[in-house]
Amino acid sequence: MIEPTIYEISSEGRKGVSYPNVDVPRTKLPKEFLRTELNLPEVAEVDVVRHYTRLSSMNYAIDNGFYPLGSCTMKYNPRINEKTAAMSGFQNSHPLQPDETVQGNLALMHMLQEMLAEIGGFAGVTLQPAAGAHGELTGVLIMNAYHKKNGDSQRVKVLIPDSAHGTNPATSAMSGLKPVEIPSDERGNIDLEALRAECDDTLAGLMLTNPNTLGLFDENVQAVIQTVHDAGGLVYGDGANMNALLGIARPGDLGIDILHYNLHKTFSTPHGGGGPGSGPVGVAEHLVNFLPGPIVEILEEGYDDIPPLYGLVTPKDSIGRMKSFHGHFGVMVRAFTYILIHGAEGLRDVSMNAVLNANYLMALVKDTYKVAYPRTCMHEFVVEGRWKDAPDVHALDIAKRLIDYGFHPPTNYFPLIVHEALMIEPTETENKETLDAFADALIKIAKEAHETPMLLHAAPSTTQFGRLDEVQAAKQLVLCCRLFPEVE
Amino acid sequence: MIEPTIYEISSEGRKGVSYPNVDVPRTKLPKEFLRTELNLPEVAEVDVVRHYTRLSSMNYAIDNGFYPLGSCTMKYNPRINEKTAAMSGFQNSHPLQPDETVQGNLALMHMLQEMLAEIGGFAGVTLQPAAGAHGELTGVLIMNAYHKKNGDSQRVKVLIPDSAHGTNPATSAMSGLKPVEIPSDERGNIDLEALRAECDDTLAGLMLTNPNTLGLFDENVQAVIQTVHDAGGLVYGDGANMNALLGIARPGDLGIDILHYNLHKTFSTPHGGGGPGSGPVGVAEHLVNFLPGPIVEILEEGYDDIPPLYGLVTPKDSIGRMKSFHGHFGVMVRAFTYILIHGAEGLRDVSMNAVLNANYLMALVKDTYKVAYPRTCMHEFVVEGRWKDAPDVHALDIAKRLIDYGFHPPTNYFPLIVHEALMIEPTETENKETLDAFADALIKIAKEAHETPMLLHAAPSTTQFGRLDEVQAAKQLVLCCRLFPEVE
Amino acid sequence: MVYSPNSAKDREAMLKTIGVSSVEELFDVIPEEVRFPDLDLPLPLSEMEAAEGLANLAKGNVTNEQMNMFLGAGAYHHYVPAAIPALISRGEFLTAYTPYQPEVSQGTLQSIFEYQTMICALTGMDVSNASHYDGATSVAEAVNMAQTITKKKKKRIVLSPGLNPQYVETVFTYAEGSDLEFVGYDLPVTTGVKELMDLIDDNTALVMVQYPDFYGRLVDYEALGESVHAVKGLLGVAVNPLALAIFRPPSEFGADIVCGEGQPLGIPLSYGGPYLGILATKEKHVRALAGRLVGETVDKNGKRGYVLTLSTREQHIRRERAASNICSNQGVMALSAAIYLSLLGKNGLKHVANLNYQKAHYAQTEITKIDGYKVWGDAPFFNEFVIECPESASIINEKLLTYGIIGGYDLGRVDEDMSDLMMFAVTEMNSVAQIDDLVAVLKEVAK
Amino acid sequence: MVYSPNSAKDREAMLKTIGVSSVEELFDVIPEEVRFPDLDLPLPLSEMEAAEGLANLAKGNVTNEQMNMFLGAGAYHHYVPAAIPALISRGEFLTAYTPYQPEVSQGTLQSIFEYQTMICALTGMDVSNASHYDGATSVAEAVNMAQTITKKKKKRIVLSPGLNPQYVETVFTYAEGSDLEFVGYDLPVTTGVKELMDLIDDNTALVMVQYPDFYGRLVDYEALGESVHAVKGLLGVAVNPLALAIFRPPSEFGADIVCGEGQPLGIPLSYGGPYLGILATKEKHVRALAGRLVGETVDKNGKRGYVLTLSTREQHIRRERAASNICSNQGVMALSAAIYLSLLGKNGLKHVANLNYQKAHYAQTEITKIDGYKVWGDAPFFNEFVIECPESASIINEKLLTYGIIGGYDLGRVDEDMSDLMMFAVTEMNSVAQIDDLVAVLKEVAK
Ligand SMILES: Cc1ncc(COP(=O)(O)O)c(C=O)c1O
Ligand SMILES: Cc1ncc(COP(=O)(O)O)c(C=O)c1O
DSSP states (O other): OOOOOTTTTOOTTOOSOOOOOOOSOOOOOOGGGBOOOOOOOOOOHHHHHHHHHHHHTTBOOTTTSOOOBTTSOOOOOOHHHHHHHTOHHHHTOOTTSOGGGBHHHHHHHHHHHHHHHHHHTOSEEEOOOSSHHHHHHHHHHHHHHHHHHTTOTTOOEEEEETTSOTHHHHHHHHTTOEEEEEOBOTTSSBOHHHHHHHOSTTEEEEEEOSSOTTSOOOTTHHHHHHHHHHTTOEEEEEETTGGGTTTTOOHHHHTOOEEEEOTTTTTOOOOTTTOOOOOOEEEOGGGGGGSOSOEEEEEEOOBTTBOOEEEEEOOTTOOOOSSSTTSOHHHHHHHHHHHHHHHHHHHHHHHHHHHHHHHHHHHHHTTTSOBSSOSOOSSOEEEEOOOTTOTTOOHHHHHHHHHHTTOOOOEESOSTTSTTEEEEOOOTTSOHHHHHHHHHHHHHHHHHHHHOHHHHHTOOOSSSSOOBOHHHHHHSOOOSOOSSOOOO | OOOOOTTTTOOTTOOSOOOOOOOSOOOOOOGGGBOOOOOOOOOOHHHHHHHHHHHHTTBOOTTTSOOOBTTSOOOOOOHHHHHHHTOHHHHTOOTTSOGGGBHHHHHHHHHHHHHHHHHHTOSEEEOOOSSHHHHHHHHHHHHHHHHHHTTOTTOOEEEEETTSOTHHHHHHHHTTOEEEEEOBOTTSSBOHHHHHHHOSTTEEEEEEOSSOTTSOOOTTHHHHHHHHHHTTOEEEEEETTGGGTTTTOOHHHHTOOEEEEOTTTTTOOOOTTTOOOOOOEEEOGGGGGGSOSOEEEEEEOOBTTBOOEEEEEOOTTOOOOSSSTTSOHHHHHHHHHHHHHHHHHHHHHHHHHHHHHHHHHHHHHTTTSOBSSOSOOSSOEEEEOOOTTOTTOOHHHHHHHHHHTTOOOOEESOSTTSTTEEEEOOOTTSOHHHHHHHHHHHHHHHHHHHHOHHHHHTOOOSSSSOOBOHHHHHHSOOOSOOSSOOOO | OOSOOOOHHHHHHHHHHHTOSOTGGGGTTSOGGGSSOOOOOOOOOOHHHHHHHHHHHHHTBOOTTTSEEOOOTTOOOOOOOTHHHHHHTOHHHHTOOSOOSGGGBHHHHHHHHHHHHHHHHHHOOSEEOSOBSOHHHHHHHHHHHHHHHTTTOOOEEEEOTTSOHHHHHHHHHHGGGSOOEEESTTSOTTOOHHHHHHHOOTTEEEEEEEESOTTSBOOOOHHHHHHHHHTTOEEEEEEOTTGGGTBOOGGGGTOSEEEEEOTTTTOOOGGGOSOOEEEEEOGGGGGGOOSOOEEEEEBTTSOEEEEEOOGGGSHHHHGGGSSOOOOSOOHHHHHHHHHHHHHHHHHHHHHHHHHHHHHHHHHHHHHTTSTTOEEOOOOOBSSEEEEEOSSOHHHHHHHHHHTTEEOOEEGGGTOGGGTTEEEEEOOTTSOHHHHHHHHHHHHHHHO | OOSOOOOHHHHHHHHHHHTOSOTGGGGTTSOGGGSSOOOOOOOOOOHHHHHHHHHHHHHTBOOTTTSEEOOOTTOOOOOOOTHHHHHHTOHHHHTOOSOOSGGGBHHHHHHHHHHHHHHHHHHOOSEEOSOBSOHHHHHHHHHHHHHHHTTTOOOEEEEOTTSOHHHHHHHHHHGGGSOOEEESTTSOTTOOHHHHHHHOOTTEEEEEEEESOTTSBOOOOHHHHHHHHHTTOEEEEEEOTTGGGTBOOGGGGTOSEEEEEOTTTTOOOGGGOSOOEEEEEOGGGGGGOOSOOEEEEEBTTSOEEEEEOOGGGSHHHHGGGSSOOOOSOOHHHHHHHHHHHHHHHHHHHHHHHHHHHHHHHHHHHHHTTSTTOEEOOOOOBSSEEEEEOSSOHHHHHHHHHHTTEEOOEEGGGTOGGGTTEEEEEOOTTSOHHHHHHHHHHHHHHHO
């Protein structure tokens, strides 16, 4: 059975929620602006609830099982976060209310700024960016503004390792800078020679992901950073992988100048099938004045029982505003809750368990799947999903076959520098039994790949849907419900 | 795949929620009471959330689709009810708080009492009973108390039509009275002759379900009631079927003395896989003093802007307390919300649409399935699930086959007076398309019954589970998780 | 027509199929004099207006969110972990009926089965039902069960004076039409086990006690159990399930039936309901057990699954000979309890129980340091204790209220003779600061 | 280790498999000087303590539940039907990632597809993306899109002075590294369409306007659209989607890109986010569209299904040549909007929009009856309007606050010259009583 679209179950005259009647003297609508048609569905509340309940059951999510999607940190999302974010005092406050009526929100944001600064080793934090990529853009714009302020407007080159996430080059391009790719060496580190070669006085900076998308901590990280700094560049850190580093190492202590956090990864806020995220950015002392505004500051210190007075302030050399209002406040509440519950000790435990789980899983499968760079990994690792003696089998087939075994597939075909990459991030919230079962499945699939490859090519076969035709989708674009379709 | 029990996924040392440490000087636990073992599972929050998410997906509920379970009024449960019931002022108030601190709750209960009295045509209402059967017990105890008060303690006989729900005879027996069965006549009414024959001075009363469980309004209801009254008996109404009568006819106006309401049927509160219900009882003027206590009364009338002062009062000749505290308050909030949204007009629409839907569905299937008593029905109707020329097919087979068509089966084998009964109650919240689709399925199944009966016997075949062995369950009783099971 | 989807056009078509010309016609069978009454109800509200109206009513209450509260007496303020409302509100659980069709109800069935297991683990019994209405009615059903088990031959029921008075009242209401003889309940609340033993005779079907009892006391019922077993009667114990995390289960005292109020297991106060009746017994009495029961079995392919079982005890099969008339029970509450017990688990439940114990004892110690407030009795207790006050509990409570504190339970509401006794409940929700504040105010108001 | 399930024993076994002797050893690669810092963070809290702490912070705010509010300026207080939180909180939606694996993500994919359809229906565009961050960033992306569509050959961007000032600021931040020339934004806010037309030259890539504009005004942009099309530039319109229920869609003015803030569609205020960026365009520009896009297709058995499509526009495929760097978007908010639009439907949405319109007009009429308060401008408006006050808006707001009213938006925050202008938003949430009360207080404070 296919689930009809909401338009297909629409029927004239139905509605799903009632509203009060107009109870004021009526004003005519301006004729010249009057709308005639409006093609929205007409359905009852029961139709809506059933439709979305059934749709939801067609999803696989963390709440259904293991979701080792590399680079995405699909850790369990504690339910207490949802409870606190839904508190009426938070949900019903307007972003333009007078500061004195939202001291609770401002206090929370201020504490979160300080906590993130402490966790990352930074002097200042903005909570405004909407997601990781938006944080990257913020960071690169800060980089740019810094050089301009120093009279270095020739600094337009941003170095990006070949293992970097696609948002890194896209971000640099978007901010008007010039991305230059730097290769990785045979141990998965940044190739120091190649890096040095690019470090001239047009260097704006380096976008560094560490641990990188191979799950590896760069063995020369200090040299890399020093090299960039020596050339007058800044180092931007992509903090998508902070789940390896909480209480383990502070990017700021390593010399990283700017870093974005993904609250929707490291700090357990749910992904929601795509978002919302939240990508706060931390910066070192010399960049604090460039942060986008507004940020929260203490306007008057508290004393005795009197709490401080918080207010919204725009830094002196601010790059400006990155979006409306103050950022994804609802996401901040969740992340703040998570940090409160963990404390310093709990956060370090998070990273220790995340790294332990990844190394354990790698140990279980390393004899069956070629580990791209075989050394101790951090919170994730990358294997090749191919064998010489099973030439027809691709990483995609393995990914789809895992679905038949009840697991969400890992990230595939990323990072680009590994052939047929399978990027596996178990996170700390999974237990040993789950890791064992997943490794078992991977090993069985390897066997199937050699003995009964059709099983992989036909996968998934246990789901409501078989493989979908992406080529047709892109060729015969259908991006909206056909409005008078024949329902099967 | 089977879902392991929560014990099977337990592992030593895990826990699903954190609590504060003891922060007071410690007192020793009394040695003589100290417990040694405690066999509870040890799991993480993620395990719990996944376990219950997966379990929930093994259920069929109103939110999944059509649920025409006769006598159960499985109407859609509006989400606003859940929102209001969860309001902190309601959820966090303690039942023994001083009345002046819970005037909101008391006002709500008082209004609900009045609304239910108005809907049923009664002089007084208690909200205390926990469910329909508990309301029945309340009602029969009131009947008993009334006769005793009148010095009629010889009145111990309770007449119960053969079509009645099992709770009716069970209730009479439980309250120490003597149930006597009265047959139905060929039009599905109470057999008046048989009724008259039992109406002597040992008569305590009649338990009347009207519309009855055949979905029929008794054509002689006034004569029936008169007969019982003439013999000095009281008429108890089983209000499980009130969904046919809102704004259509008030049981009190018909002369019924006592009636229970099922808030979890007629008034849209969810069944929750078994409960909680709520079974308020309404009574006519002469029985008001017998109601169980406490009920809510206005202690001081309000004036101008001053609201009335509400309090809890126990009626003079009260039968006593039926349970702890004041009843299922959380369920009351939901039903009150529902009534508020509907008003008089909306409630009448509910019943009109419920009866229309049932008659429409009956019209669609009546040529294929023998309608037990072919006349205009109320909110439900009963057909026979058998055909002479398909001797191996039973109502149960039809019920199970409906599952394969994506529907919840109707009630089967009840009422007992119809052979191979299928009792179908569509409710008003279903649309025409759904009724059409359900009738189509029934008609297709009738065809299959004759042509390919194995399809019915093998049903359901599209579900995770095939038919379950109820005989084994009852013979080899396993009522708890085996504590060291082998997981398959 | 808020939730009735069919439009006028739909209804027109349907009427045609039926062969009538109006919906009204379908009601011709109803006597005209009573047909289509005008109900005097408030005008219909839209969803947002209803939400606002209800919010205003809710604001008409003062709750433990605004005031510190030390009230228990059968309903307790505990923390409800956030995962519980998130899971019980899933439509597949919330909007299903009783699992009559097991093939499409395994979620409900397995969760009840697990609930039954956990209740057995807590109480030490062999079988638990799927839930009963609440504490009071579970005690009343225990009385009925004892009748069935002793084949209605024994007519004496000994009720401990330590039972929750509301439980006793409910038992009496239920028993109105019976020929049972109740004794014990009207003895002084300080009556000991010995005196209760004296009430047991050959005609005794059941001795019903509470653990901890209504007044918070932990009593060893072993001797009592032996006495009643000696006459082939039964021992019933109404429990607070949270206390059982750290205290000996009633099975060790020889309990035959364990009942009680399950509200402490993750169920909100909700002004008194819906709560959770616990009802469990020994395997040999399973056929006398009231209410639904889930058992393990296999499906036709041999796959493990669950069904409602032993329905021959129930009203829908056995009608007037059923073990009880109960039909709908407390499904959602049993589910909440199962999730609560799963989340806390063995160690968490022990920890919370101990937190309650420690805080209550701290509070008792501090309160009794104040001049005029005295310990009442010397029994060990769990999270609730009685204090003899320098003046009437009701007056003290009124004063506490002006300080923003909802005090303990005024035992004068049970018996005038106890009007200077106040019973305080202290749970994990009462912080040390709250307790210290209570102590300070009690001192203040005693002046 | 609150959410990390493995016990010490589990970890021991795992370390053995890995072949190291401690977890610490796994971090040997990290420079010792920075390894294992002591973080200065508050001590860990239990769930119940965290819940209480957050509740206290939430209580540190005054919200529209305690005060009447007339604040809009880009974020509006609307009723969120109860079914929305119930559905979006389902774990299968909430805890899924971007639907990279379509076979196990049809729920997310179909719901986005339906969202896209409804946004197209509202805006009159052919294609909508799966969502963008918010109103401001969707405007900034529209500027980027216009660059792509006009092949980076045209450098002038005309920004209407009626645009939300935060949108303009965001556009400037985004454009910091670009060579674009922005004009129009600094003209007086009373500037008409004619004057904007004068700014259009051959070098103009985009004219960006708002509808209704920041100051609440409905303006007919048809002539403007024709002008910019005449030079092969584009018309971008930032919309309030709720207003589109009753007012002509921007497609009728010739809009090429429609962007805007989707928060009014069932998304709570939440102190400013997360909200919903709307971004839609004509079919011919689909390859310039930023963000994810869901398309219909079939599975290998020919069954209709959905996938992410045209990914070649996106960063993960196209890297530095991507249409935008956006990756995570506003999934939950798009889902909320889709559910909102489904629940209200055609008639409901029109009704709510009309309710807003009527109440706002009633409020405007009543306010301008008071001495000293004057209508500002004569453009038709939707649910927000500007009033010239007898004294500075900030002082009036301070006074209103003492009466328990959060007043309108003080336009002095945009420009000192407008400090006596206050912009009031009136929605279905403002009852007549609230409006009358506002009017009475405005009168009072003007004295
Ligand atoms: C390494 C890396 N960087 C950046 C991002 C972009 O983050 P967001 O999706 O929050 O924009 C991701 C997200 O997958 C990532 O994995
Ligand atoms: C006709 C009838 N009477 C009584 C009852 C008992 O109601 P409850 O389950 O609420 O106890 C039912 C429930 O199915 C019923 O259908």
